[in-house]
Amino acid sequence: MRTKKILLGLALIMFIMPSVVWAAGQQEADKEIVLKWPTIWVGADSKAPMVKALVDEFNEMYDGKYQVDIEENPDYDAYRNKLNAQISAGVVPDLFVFNVSQTSFAFYEGDLLMDFSEDLDSDWGDNFVEGSIAGATIDGETKSVPFEIAVTPVWYNMDIFNAAGVDEVPTTYDEFFDACDKIKAAGFIPTSQMTGGTNAWTSMLWFSHIAAAIGGPDVWEKDITDPVFVQAAEILLKMYSDGNTSKDAIGGDAGVSGGHFLAGRSAMFINGPWYIGRVKSEAEAVYNATTIASAPGSEFSGAQIGFPQSNLAAAATDDPRKKEATVAFMQWMTKPENVKKISFDSGALFAVGYTVDENEEVDALQGKFMNAINDASFINTHFQYNYTSDVVAEFGQALAKMALGQATPEEFVEQIANKID
Amino acid sequence: MRNKNWKQILLFLLPVLTLFVVYFVYPLGFVFVTSLTKWNGIGSMEFIGLDNYIDLFGDATFRLSLRNNILWALIRAFIHIPMAAGMAMILARKPLGWKTTRTIIFLPNVISQVALAMMWLAIYNAEFGILNSLLEGIGLSHLAQNWLGNTTTALPAVIVQQVFYIGYFMIVILASRMGISDTYYEAAEIDGANILQQELHITIPMLRGILITTMTLALAYGMRHFESTYLMTNGGPAHSTSVLGILLFRDMGALKYGEANAIGSILIIFGGVTIAIIRWLFSRNDSASDAAQ
Numbered sequence: 001m002r003t004k005k006i007l008l009g010l011a012l013i014m015f016i017m018p019s020v021v022w023a024a025g026q027q028e029a030d031k032e033i034v035l036k037w038p039t040i041w042v043g044a045d046s047k048a049p050m051v052k053a054l055v056d057e058f059n060e061m062y063d064g065k066y067q068v069d070i071e072e073n074p075d076y077d078a079y080r081n082k083l084n085a086q087i088s089a090g091v092v093p094d095l096f097v098f099n100v101s102q103t104s105f106a107f108y109e110g111d112l113l114m115d116f117s118e119d120l121d122s123d124w125g126d127n128f129v130e131g132s133i134a135g136a137t138i139d140g141e142t143k144s145v146p147f148e149i150a151v152t153p154v155w156y157n158m159d160i161f162n163a164a165g166v167d168e169v170p171t172t173y174d175e176f177f178d179a180c181d182k183i184k185a186a187g188f189i190p191t192s193q194m195t196g197g198t199n200a201w202t203s204m205l206w207f208s209h210i211a212a213a214i215g216g217p218d219v220w221e222k223d224i225t226d227p228v229f230v231q232a233a234e235i236l237l238k239m240y241s242d243g244n245t246s247k248d249a250i251g252g253d254a255g256v257s258g259g260h261f262l263a264g265r266s267a268m269f270i271n272g273p274w275y276i277g278r279v280k281s282e283a284e285a286v287y288n289a290t291t292i293a294s295a296p297g298s299e300f301s302g303a304q305i306g307f308p309q310s311n312l313a314a315a316a317t318d319d320p321r322k323k324e325a326t327v328a329f330m331q332w333m334t335k336p337e338n339v340k341k342i343s344f345d346s347g348a349l350f351a352v353g354y355t356v357d358e359n360e361e362v363d364a365l366q367g368k369f370m371n372a373i374n375d376a377s378f379i380n381t382h383f384q385y386n387y388t389s390d391v392v393a394e395f396g397q398a399l400a401k402m403a404l405g406q407a408t409p410e411e412f413v414e415q416i417a418n419k420i421d
Numbered sequence: 422m423r424n425k426n427w428k429q430i431l432l433f434l435l436p437v438l439t440l441f442v443v444y445f446v447y448p449l450g451f452v453f454v455t456s457l458t459k460w461n462g463i464g465s466m467e468f469i470g471l472d473n474y475i476d477l478f479g480d481a482t483f484r485l486s487l488r489n490n491i492l493w494a495l496i497r498a499f500i501h502i503p504m505a506a507g508m509a510m511i512l513a514r515k516p517l518g519w520k521t522t523r524t525i526i527f528l529p530n531v532i533s534q535v536a537l538a539m540m541w542l543a544i545y546n547a548e549f550g551i552l553n554s555l556l557e558g559i560g561l562s563h564l565a566q567n568w569l570g571n572t573t574t575a576l577p578a579v580i581v582q583q584v585f586y587i588g589y590f591m592i593v594i595l596a597s598r599m600g601i602s603d604t605y606y607e608a609a610e611i612d613g614a615n616i617l618q619q620e621l622h623i624t625i626p627m628l629r630g631i632l633i634t635t636m637t638l639a640l641a642y643g644m645r646h647f648e649s650t651y652l653m654t655n656g657g658p659a660h661s662t663s664v665l666g667i668l669l670f671r672d673m674g675a676l677k678y679g680e681a682n683a684i685g686s687i688l689i690i691f692g693g694v695t696i697a698i699i700r701w702l703f704s705r706n707d708s709a710s711d712a713a714q
Contacts, residue, residue: 081674088462088678106676195570196655198674243643247547251570251658352653400658404572406710407659 002331017358030114033325034067035314037095043074046277046346047148054341058332066325077141078197087112092315094322095329098144100308103389105138107313113143119327120145127336132351136311145313146351151306151379152205152271153372159289160188160267169293173235175215176296180244181268191239192257192269193249195403200382200396202257203236203249205305207395208382209295210235212303217378218230220386224417233402233409240403250400262286270295272309273369276347280365292368294376301378307385308351348390349373387420449689456683461676473683483684486656486663487691493664494643494695496580498636505590506632510620512591513598523595527588538652541582545569545653569654572661573618579650581660590635597631598624633703637696644692 037177041051052070059067070095073079083096092112098104100122107113110329120133120142132146156169161179190222193203211219215228222228239245246266250257261269262283279287294302312333314326332338337355343350347366356362373379384392398415401407407415454475458466468616477483508526529537544551545565558563568578596603609619625632647666650656656663656671665688672681 081670083460084674084676088676103675106461106463109461112463196657198655247567248570251575251654252568253655388675392670392676393671393674396655397657397660400570401572404570404659406572 004033011263014147014188032064032067034321035094035322035325035329036069036071037096038071038079038093038415039095040073040076040079041097042070042072044278045074046274047342047348050345053145054333054338058329061332062325062328066328068329076273079343095312095314095326097310097312100136100144100311101385101389102387108138108141108143111316114316114323114326114414115141116145116327116330117142117196120331124331124334127334127352129145129351129353130306135308144313145334146308147307147312147334148274148309149349149351150274150309151304151349151369151373151376152270152272152382153292153304153369154209154295155261155266155269155271156291156293157261157267157269157286157289158291159264159285160186164188164267169291170296171301173210173296177238177244179267180242182364184243189246189260189266190244190268192260192266193239193245194254194257195396195400196251196256196394197253198389199392200399201254202270203239204383204392204395206239206295207232207236207237207399208305208380209270210298211302211383212305212378212380213295213298213300216300216325217380218304220381224420225413229413230409236399237402237409237412240399250403264289272348273366274309274348276363276365276369277345280347280363287365290365294372300377302375304372304376304379305382306373306376306379307381390418391419423679427527452682452685452689455679456686458679460679462678463561463676466679469679473680474687475685477680477687482660482663485660486568486665486668487687489662490644490646490664490688490691491695492576493580493646494640496584496647497639497643498699501584501587501592501673502632502636502639505587505626505635506628508587509591509594509598510624512595513624514616523592527592529586530588534648536587537582538649541578542569542653545578570658572659575654575658576662579653582653583649585677590639593635594628594631597628601627629703633700637700640696641692641697644688674700 007173022193030120039051039177041047045420050297055068055070072084080099083093083098086093087107090112091280098107106256117137117140127135128146129149133142136144136146154169159246160183161167161169164179164182166179170179183190188334189197191206193206195201210232211229213396214231215222215226217226240249246252246256249369257266258271258275258278260266262279264283264286276287294304297303312330314330317323317326334352334353338350339350340354340356343354343366344360344363347363347369349366349369398407398412402409402412429464455466457468457470457471459472460466503535512523543549545568547553547565547570550568553565553567556562566574568574605623605627606619609623614622645666646664647670650662651667651670654662656667665684669681669684669688672684
């Protein structure tokens with residue numbers, strides 16, 4: 001009798017257990033996958049409204065299956081530092097954005113990031129501008145998805161040029177400094193510059209333009225102590241001399257250099273297309289007066305500075321459902337129609353190609369950016385793209401020293417060279 | 422007695438000892454060990470011995486930053502604290518409006534460093550700053566300049582911005598000063614001592630313990646100084662305001678964790694040695710300061 005009971009119990013357990021296990025597995029499989037996305041495209045960032053709209057649309061589309069939660073990180077520098085610390089600690093966010101640089105490519109080491117190379121081999125890869133996937137691939141692994149790209153031509157405020165009696169943007173550095181003299185005489189600041197911030201952004205871009213004009217498309221293959229860079233430093237120094245920039249340029253940050261241009265005080269400024277939205281909303285008169293062109297030429301002319309600005313990346317995972325959700329989101333964000341929406345709304349440019357219908361109106365300044373890319377004799381990356389972040393930080397310090405008359409252009413490049421490993 | 426109860430003592434100490442080891446000893450050891458490596462925080466570590474330290478001491482920016490850190494520590498200990506003590510002594514005598522003054526002086530301590538730095542950036546701005554406008558207004562326009570963009574004025578400008586925020590230490594010293602019985606002062610007054618003599622011969626000796634403590638804290642704050650300089654100058658121009666914290670932060674941003682941790686180790690060692698010297702100087706043959714320790 002007792003044995004019968006035991007056998008009956010065991011039979012029941014054998015019958016029930018698989019059902020319980022199956023039900024638990026089914027519940028797990030049905031569970032919504034939530035991906036956290038700490039991002040900088042929030043707050044006042046020009047891409048923020050459309051990025052949020054697209055994330056909301058994605059969540060609605062995959063309601064109950066996948067969900068992406070945006071974690072707001074409005075401070076770019078703080079975001080980068082947080083990301084470095086997290087990745088170094090092996091705690092990679094589900095989804096994140098990073099500025100493409102020699103430093104950030106270290107994230108590719110180890111097995112921390114998801115490899116999209118197989119997924120990008122499909123039709124999805126056809127969405128991207130030629131060469132952009134190759135630029136995000138190291139040793140056959142594409143551990144980030146190319147997203148935002150940038151070209152940083154010179155922004156010319158033609159109202160100031162006209163007030164100074166200069167009708168055309170300068171095409172050589174002789175014309176450039178002649179124009180500077182006239183602009184100063186008219187009571188304006190010729191150029192926006194800055195040595196502060198983490199990368200002396202505006203001046204670093206001026207230097208990159210000058211170097212491209214003197215050294216040509218292969219300039220970054222040269223050693224930083226090459227005479228090309230000394231000549232570029234001499235021209236940059238002249239931009240800091242004789243009132244050719246604002247009094248607060250030494251030590252000033254992006255708020256200073258951008259602020260003078262937005263306020264209609266400075267005639268020439270350099271930045272990327274993401275700044276279009278800000279100029280349009282905060283300084284309409286400047287927006288209307290702005291024309292976009294390449295920097296003056298020297299041995300080479302018509303060059304532009306262009307570079308991958310930010311890639312999308314994700315944490316590696318063994319969970320196939322999580323990987324599926326991540327790829328679905330990446331594909332959603334890089335869908336040509338969606339990229340077009342962000343681009344039209346913010347002015348930013350992307351590594352994803354899309355078609356513009358005849359009846360669609362492209363922002364006037366964004367159109368000028370596109371023309372600048374098409375008209376460029378060649379496109380070079382900038383100084384920041386070619387060196388690690390500590391070398392880039394040294395650029396601003398060395399520039400301040402030179403601008404204060406405490407170092408010669410030769411010593412300026414020497415100081416940078418000493419920082420390179 | 423001690424041998425008999427050692428198990429119980431150890432049991433009670435265990436939680437705090439565990440926390441101390443996990444959150445202090447282990448990270449400290451990790452910092453020292455990794456400072457002997459070349460490591461980007463992601464890949465494998467390469468042991469390079471003392472190379473990071475040799476490179477750092479050969480670097481002019483590092484030596485300048487170390488000098489600035491020592492300067493910050495000394496200014497905080499020997500200017501900031503005496504100012505706080507002086508103000509505490511004045512307020513302790515309860516002059517008219519002393520409560521309002523105390524609140525106003527303490528106020529910057531409840532405002533974020535970021536907000537204060539932004540305010541001072543506006544004050545020092547070369548194009549529109551209040552300071553330059555003021556100088557121009559009183560006929561001293563030849564003194565107007567780019568205060569934070571000049572290697573001779575940037576460091577004093579950042580120091581001035583910090584050194585006057587004495588509120589925190591003033592409150593600490595004032596609390597101790599209020600604890601001194603009025604009878605000492607009344608007796609001194611009967612003996613004909615003026616206010617200065619009373620402060621010199623009664624207040625300062627009786628506040629010796631708290632003064633040593635606040636000076637030690639101020640030294641520690643000076644050695645680890647970072648925020649206001651980072652926010653106002655990022656160590657520039659031309660590294661003139663740089664401190665070790667900024668170099669460490671920059672190396673971490675460049676994923677050079679070996680070198681960053683070598684800077685961290687040096688900071689810890691220098692901080693410890695400086696504080697030990699100060700405390701030794703003040704505490705020789707002095708039981709009052711022993712109490713403060």
